[in-house]
Amino acid sequence: KPPITGVPLKSQAAVTDALGKVTDVPGVAKLALQLEDQAAQTYLFAQFNVTAPAGIETAATIAPVEAMHAAILRYLLGEYPVPDDFLPVDKAAKPDDLTV
Numbered sequence: 001k002p003p004i005t006g007v008p009l010k011s012q013a014a015v016t017d018a019l020g021k022v023t024d025v026p027g028v029a030k031l032a033l034q035l036e037d038q039a040a041q042t043y044l045f046a047q048f049n050v051t052a053p054a055g056i057e058t059a060a061t062i063a064p065v066e067a068m069h070a071a072i073l074r075y076l077l078g079e080y081p082v083p084d085d086f087l088p089v090d091k092a093a094k095p096d097d098l099t100v
Contacts, residue, residue: 040066
């Protein structure tokens with residue numbers, strides 16, 4: 001497979017800027033939590049909007065892992081690790097956010 005070069009995310013500049021403003025470990029954890037929440041919700045959104053069975057299976061496999069990462073970060077930040085009964089999709093990246 002050819003190497004992946006560049007980052008095909010419209011939000012990359014904003015994430016890099018936010019990371020540059022972080023001054024402590026809790027700040028890094030909060031930024032990581034935002035990214036994990038968005039990733040989990042994006043994969044959940046994909047499960048209901050992708051039509052290829054392999055894509056649905058991949059999204060369904062990854063979404064709970066991202067949600068577990070978010071739960072661990074919430075715990076480390078002193079928050080209740082499972083804030084919602086169901087994972088929403090309001091923070092999910094839209095398809096056009098996933099390209100340059």
